[in-house]
Amino acid sequence: MAGDRARAGRARTAPADQGRVRSREPVQSWKGTAVIDPSAVRPSPRQLAWQRQELTAFVHFGPNTFTDLEWGTGVDDPAAFAPSSLDCSQWVAALVSAGFKSVILTAKHHDGFCLWPSKYLPHTVSAGFGRDVVGELSAACEAGGLGFGVYLSPADLYQEKAPGGYYGNGSPAVSAQIGEFTYVVDDYNRFYMQQLHELLTSYGPIAEVWLDGANPTHSAQTYSYDDWFDLIRRLAPDATIAIGGPDVRWVGNEDGFARETEWSVVPFLNGQMVAEQTAASVAGPEELARADELRWYPAEVDVSIRPGWFYHAAEDTAVKSVPELLDIYRKSVGRNAVLLLNIPPDRRGLFADPDVEALTAFGAAVRQYYDTPVALPGEVNVVDLREDITAGQQVESFAVDGLVDGSWQEIARGTTIGHRRLLPLESPVTVNDVRLRILSARADAEVSLSVHFDPLL
Template identity: 25%
Template sequence: MRRSLRTCLVGALTASALLSTGMASSSATPHNSAQPVSSAPPPGSEERDYAFNASATQSTTDFGGTADRAVDGNSNGAFDHNSVSHTTLEVQPWWQTDLGSSKKLKKLVVRNRTDCCTDRLSNFWVMVSDRPFKSADVDKARHERGVTAFEVGTLDAPSVQFALNRSARYIRVQLEGTGYLALAEVQAYGDNVVSPSAAAQSWVKNNPFGMFLHFNMSTFTNEQWADPATPASAFDPTGVDPDQWAKSMKSAGMQFGVLTAKHHDGFALWPTAYSDHDIANSPYQNGTGDIVRDYVKAMHANGLKVGLYFSIWDRHEGDSTALIENQLRELLTKYGQIDYLWFDGWGWQVPYSQIPYQPIRDMIRQTSPKTVVANNDHNSTLQTSDVIVYEVPVQGMPPATNARPTDGSDTLDTNQTWFHTTSTGAPRSAQDIVDNLNKAKAGNALYLLNVGPGRDGRLPQNYADRLDEIGALLNK
């Protein structure tokens, strides 16, 4: 028999409505009437999640499902995407977070895993308090002074939402019986909003069209993700022609480019002092021997703005804040103004609990104040990016109703490859690209179109020709 959701209000607390997200056959107690959680944030802004990257603990941990996974911004819900916290099989397992200080809360959202075992999140309580919970027993904890508790019987949807009108610092989720407790995400919202920066809005408005240049070790290992154990000697282009890249961008009507300075395998296209997996240890000696430098020079010579792709996830050196900050300082101080930094691997491979977003973003602001950040974490939040990223082959084009500054990253290749390999197909039609560019503009997004240079370091001629056609169509 399915139990309804009901609110247990302890002490002199005012009852508030409990709202469900897609929950079947569930209702609040009779004395609570459904009502809006809060007014919508201003256009282009979003509600701030106070629980993001907050301190989290749980009764036990199993299968590597640490408590911080439920406050890391990754609500994907799949365990193999590092999205799910997980306890052992035990009596009344619990998970909780400390927001750091009491926050005026209007809404809580608890998200279930989505890959399997969704029925495990049943017969549980969600509790909030300004004081630490004293008891590990669910009945005692929910009756502690100052605790507001919500009971959930059967969760029939990926998430459940609760309306609040009180301050709280501590949030606990706890099963009533014996089982595993697994959570995809716990989110807490109040009146605070995150608004886009003026710099991000200006960047998207003034730079609607750019070229993504996936050119790195993967081109030479003939795969989209190169093996991080591949020796630096494997990177051996017969010639690299950044001036051809830049002139093709101009011909297509683009304003900027983004070059993969370092992909997930960790190979650096510049001579970095912090890894031996770099161009200085490869056979490449053309130009200055530094592809990032030659690229930046060509971009500036052609009146184009400069973007760099940087993978936070480094499968060669490992993930460390020191490595990231040191390599970013090299890129941001040795080559002149870097207008756009495009991050990847963060959130979905390297959790924010391991490499926090805000300290890295603050370092970038101190080192290069005008640099705008796009972060491909698929979390779609301004809490971890200046510009929201849509990876178009995976997520589709940004919606026309979008009001936040957004990046729609797509491929010119009909086979949707990023690095040029033997799997790369023919270029899409010029009209198709122009149509998508117009869709992006309508949705407050820029359009970042990938063209992967071949092993010779040049854009394939059929791709260069198609870029010319795109430019001609735009100039009609």
């Protein structure tokens, strides 16, 4: 299940050779010049566009949907995947209506089954269902104005267990042709990159490539991350590479919250994050003091709308409520992260009714309570701060005062802001005006302040 998945290794830090460059060395497209001044670190255009989405969706779909498993075995019958009424446009319509900006599909989960007719193996939709789910969702996203991303699991139980499989087979690295490019890789990395090439050239445009760190296999297999990143940058230069990739890090849990102090400026030492991604602090003073490099490395918060990541009919009554989803929203989007909310299609190939109802109500609540500020004077219970992150992330601590009955009173206090900070008040208060006091900052920062009232708090 979700917790098992995290324990199995999602919290992988960036590879040791990723970004180990200094200011006088050549800089490859995914690598950043060494920076030790935290006020000088800036997001790339792709990271900025990614952060501004705020709401993104995950779709876990595959044989597990039909076998009632969370992690498949790798030898499941591909004919088990048999949605009766697949309609990717229904997914897109529900997501767009709720305010989501992009969706990431599990094109291949850990079981190795492919939701597109890959020419590199038989364990795909071609073995039974016969329809290209990746292609249909890509087309629906383009028609609906939704960004499209792909999850391609590095771990592959089918390639580990199938006769002649490549995963962990001990093959040497040799010259391999990947489309129009040549790399020196072993059998499995060649296979993985061939699949990346298929996805990035046959579908899209691709907004995000998601590389899960979880690994249920039992074979030793080294991943050629730098070659993967190079191929993605060549074929999809605007796509963010997430979770262990160079653009976006895992927040460190699957419970729907970022840290109260969440920095996008993250310290590295010898090419690795100083702290584990699961640590309570990944970019505090102690971590900064140990760094030889700082990078813009923002957090993504992945959580499911249900207890499981794949659909299980028994969980139809356990879909998160609107107050629960709004709490997640405040603690992810409202803590300088992007929310990646999983909505798993059912065995029909549709978002189930309880999920659509929750999404619809959640989107309406966000629009009503958080998209439009309260006109003052008025009653408020949430403060909303936004830092201009094109100039970096600078604010270390702040306070917000409210003008109450003719005098200024402190109503909220916090640490980092970043792209957005939503801070609930202890109780509602009627104010005539509000003001921000920046208590500590790394450099000058431009911050906007607004206030909201959420009746569900």
